[in-house]
Amino acid sequence: xxxxxxxxxxxxIKLVGAAEQTTSKAVLSNVYAIGLSDFHxxxxxxxxxxxxxxxxxxxxxxxxxxxSMLFVSPVSGxxxxxxxxxxxxxxxxxxxxxxxxxAVVHDLLNVESASKEEVKAYLLKGGCWPFIKQRPYDIVxxxxxxxxxxxxxxxxxxxxAADLNYVLQGKxxxxxxxxxxxxxxxxxxxxxxxxxxxxxxxxxxxxxxxHKVSGPHxxxxxxxxxxxxxxxxxxxxxxxxxxxxxxxxxxxxxTGKFNAERTVALVGSSVKAPKYYTTxxxxxISTFLYASGVEGDNFRVINGDVLTGSKSAPDGHLGxxxxxxxxxxxxxxxxxxxxxxxxFNKISATRALTFSWMQPNKKYDLTTNTNGEHRxxxxxxxxxxxxxxxIFPMQLLKACMIKDLDEMEQLGLYExxxxxxxxxxxxxxxxxxxxxxxxxxxxxxxxxxx
Amino acid sequence: xxxxxxxxxxxxxxxxxxxxxxxxAPAFNALHTFLFAPDETTHNGSHVRAADDLKRTMNTxxxxxxxxxxxxxxxxxxQHFSAINGFPQEFSLVNDFLTWDNFWxxxxxxxxxxxxxxxxxxxxxxxxxxxxxxEVEEGYLVTGxxxxxxxxxxxxxxxLSVAVVFGVVIGKEVFGGTGMNILNPALTIRAFLFFAYPxxxxxxxxxxxxxxxxxxxxxxxxxxxxxxxxxxxxxxxMSYSVSDMFFGFIPGSVGETSTFLILLGGLFLIFSKIASxxxxxxxxIGSLVMGLIxxxxxxxxxxxxxxxxxxxxxxxxxxHLIVGGLAFGIVYMATDPVTGAQTNRGxxxxxxxIGFLSVMIRVFNPAYPEGVFLAILLMNVFAPTIDHYVVRxxxxxxxxxxxxxxxxxxxxxxxxxxLHAETA
Numbered sequence: 093x094x095x096x097x098x099x100x101x102x103x104x105i106k107l108v109g110a111a112e113q114t115t116s117k118a119v120l121s122n123v124y125a126i127g128l129s130d131f132h133x134x135x136x137x138x139x140x141x142x143x144x145x146x147x148x149x150x151x152x153x154x155x156x157x158x159x160s161m162l163f164v165s166p167v168s169g170x171x172x173x174x175x176x177x178x179x180x181x182x183x184x185x186x187x188x189x190x191x192x193x194x195a196v197v198h199d200l201l202n203v204e205s206a207s208k209e210e211v212k213a214y215l216l217k218g219g220c221w222p223f224i225k226q227r228p229y230d231i232v233x234x235x236x237x238x239x240x241x242x243x244x245x246x247x248x249x250x251x252x253a254a255d256l257n258y259v260l261q262g263k264x265x266x267x268x269x270x271x272x273x274x275x276x277x278x279x280x281x282x283x284x285x286x287x288x289x290x291x292x293x294x295x296x297x298x299x300x301x302x303h304k305v306s307g308p309h310x311x312x313x314x315x316x317x318x319x320x321x322x323x324x325x326x327x328x329x330x331x332x333x334x335x336x337x338x339x340x341x342x343x344x345x346x347t348g349k350f351n352a353e354r355t356v357a358l359v360g361s362s363v364k365a366p367k368y369y370t371t372x373x374x375x376x377i378s379t380f381l382y383a384s385g386v387e388g389d390n391f392r393v394i395n396g397d398v399l400t401g402s403k404s405a406p407d408g409h410l411g412x413x414x415x416x417x418x419x420x421x422x423x424x425x426x427x428x429x430x431x432x433x434x435x436f437n438k439i440s441a442t443r444a445l446t447f448s449w450m451q452p453n454k455k456y457d458l459t460t461n462t463n464g465e466h467r468x469x470x471x472x473x474x475x476x477x478x479x480x481x482x483i484f485p486m487q488l489l490k491a492c493m494i495k496d497l498d499e500m501e502q503l504g505l506y507e508x509x510x511x512x513x514x515x516x517x518x519x520x521x522x523x524x525x526x527x528x529x530x531x532x533x534x535x536x537x538x539x540x541x542x
Numbered sequence: 543x544x545x546x547x548x549x550x551x552x553x554x555x556x557x558x559x560x561x562x563x564x565x566x567a568p569a570f571n572a573l574h575t576f577l578f579a580p581d582e583t584t585h586n587g588s589h590v591r592a593a594d595d596l597k598r599t600m601n602t603x604x605x606x607x608x609x610x611x612x613x614x615x616x617x618x619x620x621q622h623f624s625a626i627n628g629f630p631q632e633f634s635l636v637n638d639f640l641t642w643d644n645f646w647x648x649x650x651x652x653x654x655x656x657x658x659x660x661x662x663x664x665x666x667x668x669x670x671x672x673x674x675x676x677e678v679e680e681g682y683l684v685t686g687x688x689x690x691x692x693x694x695x696x697x698x699x700x701x702l703s704v705a706v707v708f709g710v711v712i713g714k715e716v717f718g719g720t721g722m723n724i725l726n727p728a729l730t731i732r733a734f735l736f737f738a739y740p741x742x743x744x745x746x747x748x749x750x751x752x753x754x755x756x757x758x759x760x761x762x763x764x765x766x767x768x769x770x771x772x773x774x775x776x777x778x779x780m781s782y783s784v785s786d787m788f789f790g791f792i793p794g795s796v797g798e799t800s801t802f803l804i805l806l807g808g809l810f811l812i813f814s815k816i817a818s819x820x821x822x823x824x825x826x827i828g829s830l831v832m833g834l835i836x837x838x839x840x841x842x843x844x845x846x847x848x849x850x851x852x853x854x855x856x857x858x859x860x861x862h863l864i865v866g867g868l869a870f871g872i873v874y875m876a877t878d879p880v881t882g883a884q885t886n887r888g889x890x891x892x893x894x895x896i897g898f899l900s901v902m903i904r905v906f907n908p909a910y911p912e913g914v915f916l917a918i919l920l921m922n923v924f925a926p927t928i929d930h931y932v933v934r935x936x937x938x939x940x941x942x943x944x945x946x947x948x949x950x951x952x953x954x955x956x957x958x959x960x961l962h963a964e965t966a
Contacts, residue, residue, distance in 0.1 A: 105590070251590075325944040398589045420590065423583050426551050430579020431597035438593035442815040444602040446593045460583040464595020465575060467679060468721030471599060472884040473818055484885065487933055502937040510587075517588040521599050522721070527587035 096288065097320050099307030101480040103515060105251040105439055107398065108457045109420075111357040113258050115368040116383065118356075120189065124167050124374035125409035126152065127184045129402070131163070131222060132531075133231040133538065136182050144171050149196035149219055149350030152185055160235055164219025166352030166373040168194045184409075187374070198348040203272050211276045218344045222412065223337035224274075227318070227330050229538045230509035230531075239331040241280035241322055244271075246294040246335050247287040247305040249312030250397040254357035254415045256335050259368065260293045266342025267335070268297055273345055274333065275299050285317050294335060310480065315512040319481040324507045336415045354415055358384050360398075361457040362391035362419035371410065377417055378406040386419060392460050394418040399514035400527070423461025431464070438463065441477060441519040467522040475516040483507065485516050489526060492533030497540055500533055510534075551578065568671035572678035596720075600683040602816045606807035607687050607797070607874065611656070613790060614797040615648025616640055618695055621793050622647050622751040625763035629781065639791070651751050652796055655690035658699045662706045663689070670715045681720030681727070681880070682710065688728035688874060691797025692867065692915070693735060694748035701742065705734045725922050726881045729915045736910070744910045746770055749793040765793045768865040769904065769912055772853040787864040798867040808873035817877035820886060821893035825872040826863065828897025833859025836905060854905040862901050871914035872897065881922040885932040892928055896921050 128136055135156040140146055147168040155161040165171075165187055173186040201214045212235055215221050224242075226233035233239070246256050260267065275282050281301045286292040288306035295302060303321060310316045314332045324330055333341070336354055343351045352373040359366045364385030371380060377393055394401035395411040398418050402411065410417065432445070439456050440446030448454070475485040483504040491499035510527035517526035548556075554574055561567040574580075575597070584591060620639050624630070630638045663686045664678075671678040689706065709731030714723040736743045747753040750765030768787065771780050782792050790800025798804075811817035836855040839845055845852060863869055876882060876896045883892035896917050903913025 107590075323943065325940075325947045327944075328947065392583075392589065394589055400587075401589065402586055403589070418589075424581045426555070426578035426581050428551075428578055431575070431595060432601045435593045439590075440593040442594050442599075442602075444594060444598050444814045444816055445605075446598075448593070458590040460589050461579075462582045462584055462591050462595075463579065463593050464591075464597065465580055465582065465677060467596045467677075468719065470596055470681070470721045470880055471816075472879040472882070473820075473886060473889070474815075476886060482936070482939070484933055484936055486884065487929075502940065503933070504936075504940060514588050518590065519592045519594075521594050521596055523591065523595065525585075525587050 095301070095303050095321075097285070097303050097305045097307075097311070097317060099305070099311035099316060099320075099480045101477060102249075102308035102310055103439075103441055103478045103519065104249065104308040105399070105458075105518065106453070106455045107251050107420075108361040108455045109359050109363055109366045109418075110252055110455075111254065111359045112365070112367045113255070115355060115370055116380075118369040118371035118375065118380035118383065121372070121375040121379045122189060123172070123376060124165075124169070124187045124189055124372065125184045125376075126163065126166070126187075126374055127409065127411060128182055130412040131155075131232055133229070133535070134161070134163075136163070138174070138182075140171055142171055142174050145169070146171060146187065147194045147196045148352065149198075151219065153182075155232070158234065158236075160216050161221055161232065162216060162219055163222055164196075164350050166350075168192075195349045195351075198344070200348050201345060203269055203276075203345055206273075206276065208276045211273045215273070215341065215344070218348075219350050220337075220341045220344050223333055223341060225332050227315070227324055227332065227509060228506035229534050230511075231538070233331050234329070237329045239278045239280070239329045240324075242274050242278050242282045242331045242333065243314050243318055243321070244282070244284045244294070244300075244333050244335055244338065245305075245312055245314040245317055246292050247285050247290065247312040247317075249307075249309035250399055250416075251309070252357070252359040252416065252418055253312075253397045254336075254355070254359075254368070256294075257287075257290050257292045259355040259357075259415065260335055260339070262293075263339045263342070264293050264296065266339045266346060267293060268342070269345040270333075270338040270342035271297050271300055273341065274331075274338075278331070280322075283317070283321055285314075287312075307480075310478075310512065310515050313511055315507070315509050316480055319483075319507060323482070326501065326506055328506075334413065334415075337413065354410075356380070356410060356414070357416045358419075359416060360391075360394075360419040362387045362421055373410060373412055375410050377404060377408050377410060381406050381417070381419065388421070390422045390424070391419050392422050394420070398458070399518060400511045421457070421459045423459030425461070427461075441474065462523050464521070464523050466524065469522050469524065471521045474519055474521065478515045478519055479512075481508065481512060485513065485526075488533075489513070489524070489529050492529045492536075495533075495536055497537060500537055501541075505530075505533055505537055554578065555581070565672060565675075568675065568677050569668050572668065572671065596680045597683075599816055600680045602814050603684045603811065603874070604687050606810045607684075607691065609803045610691060610797045610800060610807060610870075611652070611687070613800045613803050614691060615652045616644045617648075617790060617799055618651050618751055618796070619644025619647030620791065621749070621765065625750045625753065625765055625793075626761070633791070647751055651695050652690065654699055655693065655695075655697065655702060655796065656687070658702050659689040659706055660686040662703045663710050666707055666710045666715070670711075670719070674719075676719065679720035681714065681723075685709075685728045685731075689731050692728065692732050692795050692870065692875075694743060695751050695796050696748050696754050697735065697742065701735065701739055705731045705738070708734045721880055723880060724926075725919055726875055726878050729875060729919050729922075732915050733919060736915075740910075749795070767794050768792060769854070772857055773850075775847075775850065775853040777853050777857070784861065784864070787861065792865070794865075795867055795870075798870040801864040801869045804869045804873050808869075811873065811877070817873070818879070818882070818889050818893075820889040821877050821882060821896075822872055824890045824893030825876055825897035825900075828894035828899075829862055829868060829872075829901045830859055830897070831894075832898045832901035833857075833862045836901070851905055862904070866904065866912050867914045868897075868900050868904075871900065871918055875915070875918050876921075881925065883925045883928045883932075885929050887935075888925070888928040888932045892921055892925055895924070 136153040151162040169189040369380040513526040713730030746766035899917035
């Protein structure tokens with residue numbers, strides 16, 4: 093049985109450079125890296141020393157605050173470098189891959205008959221736990237908490253993001269195994285969403301509550317769906333997993349091995365031949381970026397989609413959660429009378445001499461230019477048009493900025509993740525960093541309230 | 543590369559880096575960004591951004607004001623000559639209104655108001671930006687255009703300067719600049735003028751060029767506004783038709799007279815999604831409701847023709863919208879996002895009360911038969927309160943949800959109970 097969710101508020105950002113539906117195998121990377129910034133709030137405690145040999149799936153470090161939470165190596169090889177930043181904080185771990193890959197093999201678990209504790213222990217041990225994230229706070233899930241439900245969004249609305257219907261093809265077995273396991277971890281339901289007209293492998297899963305979603309971005313964001321299906325109340329926790337991470341979880345359950353392989357969409361207007369590549373978590377982005385060719389040399393590589401990804405570089409590494417890598421031109425140039433001349437080549441949510449409303453299906457080639465300077469909040473009512481959650485976005489942002497914990501809590505900060513504010517950030521006339529404000533608000537709330 | 547090969551753009555870029563971190567940087571940047579949209583790029587978060595910035599938003603409002611300004615320049619002359627020679631018998635738009643003579647009066651009377659308003663206001667903004675080290679923000683671009691349009695034409699320039707300084711400093715900068723102010727700066731300036739120089743700002747002499755100078759002399763002219771006539775129960779003496787009122791061939795503050803062009807400006811602002819249609823619509827409804835109530839009072843015979851309120855109370859309810867500054871206030875001032883209500887539901891209440899109170903003050907204020915600026919300022923003060931209750935509604939809904947939170951049992955009741963114990 094499925095339930096329909098229709099989102100009306102929002103904005104689809106149509107960009108040039110969508111991936112063609114063909115997949116190539118990316119060149120093997122020499123060095124793989126795990127960036128600690130992917131695991132927000134995790135304080136790493138190393139388990140292996142620099143120079144040690146590790147197998148794929150062997151734990152590299154654990155979370156100091158939650159010792160059962162292990163983070164494993166995506167490949168076998170030598171831990172060549174622990175990159176540290178200020179105050180010796182670990183920034184990333186670099187592994188020089190072996191020619192012959194060896195993996196840790198765990199005993200198989202009978203998922204059907206396993207208990208909740210067994211499933212949990214298996215995922216923790218196998219290194220798949222970090223794929224499960226929790227709300228509130230948008231961090232790696234705390235294994236000692238019972239979530240009231242688990243959400244998986246299989247509906248993609250983010251600009252240029254990898255098409256899950258395509259990359260999940262043939263992965264039904266893994267997906268089902270992962271869902272069966274996750275179902276044990278919650279006394280509530282596992283909610284899976286697919287696009288209304290999608291032909292998704294997720295639609296055939298058993299043991300889930302299926303939702304058919306339609307509407308513009310951010311309808312595909314899991315936060316939007318949670319808000320519609322079963323909003324988070326104070327004191328409650330929900331978990332979220334992305335579908336392509338379900339595949340890795342499923343593979344661990346079916347084979348006993350941690351397989352970091354993933355199909356990644358290489359997209360963006362700076363990519364000459366945008367398409368899909370199979371590669372591994374932590375791979376150097378240049379291993380497939382240059383295979384497709386790039387336009388010019390002044391472009392930005394983004395780990396993720398243009399709204400929520402993190403800034404990277406060709407020699408950066410594929411993030412732990414990303415299945416999209418975007419390259420778009422940098423916009424570090426001046427534009428004569430950019431503030432008052434009519435605009436035809438940029439997207440706008442208004443019609444203030446901006447004409448994107450006339451061509452709703454045109455695809456745009458946007459740069460990283462901010463199109464204006466940072467200002468105080470002035471315009472009102474704009475965010476609400478693209479923000480479908482039952483939350484007052486500007487009031488919540490202001491509560492975060494003034495660090496008013498009571499307000500943050502009352503206005504619904506528990507329900508959101510930074511990505512939910514990516515679209516309000518996009519349309520913001522005052523060019524405020526919404527996602528950063530929300531992230532800092534969540535961190536503060538987490539620290540003070542726990 | 544020799545300096546000669548540098549483009550203008552490049553030179554400015556070098557200058558920008560030269561000024562970076564220095565005292566005059568905000569002043570330079572303000573001028574630079576008027577010429578070139580800056581080369582700033584996003585960092586993390588959304589890597590692409592929509593085309594609009596605050597400058598564009600403000601510029602859109604200014605564009606909506608330009609027709610009003612041009613009309614007011616012609617009207618300045620038209621009212622002046624009509625007061626001297628009498629209104630033309632057969633009115634012709636081209637021959638009687640859009641004439642060079644009329645426009646010349648506009649150039650010598652209206653344009654200086656605009657220049658002084660922008661000059662003084664932006665000077666104050668620049669000084670504050672340099673002292674406080676923040677960027678020059680765009681708020682004054684609209685304020686500076688609004689101010690000359692809401693004052694009487696004969697306002698002395700020094701008076702305007704004093705008011706602008708007061709309005710920008712006390713109305714805006716002390717709160718922290720654009721986006722932080724509680725009261726609409728343009729209306730703060732108008733209110734300052736009204737309370738500091740009341741004799742200049744009201745009466746029947748200030749609305750037409752030279753009416754003050756000629757007062758008492760043999761060639762005295764009158765420039766009484768329609769509201770002025772009505773407030774004195776002299777509505778019968780007026781020679782203005784409804785179409786005069788709607789199209790704006792009447793005396794009044796510089797830019798407030800043409801309801802037609804204001805309506806066009808309002809539609810443009812709604813279409814471009816810059817101003818809130820909720821505020822405009824609810825303000826119109828509010829003023830109509832108040833007007834109807836007053837008309838009803840007259841119809842019931844509760845108030846006699848001798849009453850000093852009779853003139854304005856018996857004025858057709860819908861005509862309130864086409865005389866005085868009500869339309870101008872609703873379209874350009876009430877919709878100021880900073881000082882207005884910020885929630886969509888709050889905007890309905892905020893707008894309604896602006897319309898409602900404007901007409902009420904208009905009728906009951908004996909000294910000055912116009913209420914829109916006082917009504918908007920009053921509602922500016924109440925806007926945060928309105929928003930507070932709207933936002934509390936959302937908070938209450940969330941608390942109620944928490945209270946009723948039940949976990950749907952999936953298979954066994956045991957599991958649900960287990961969870962309930964943990965979340966409680």
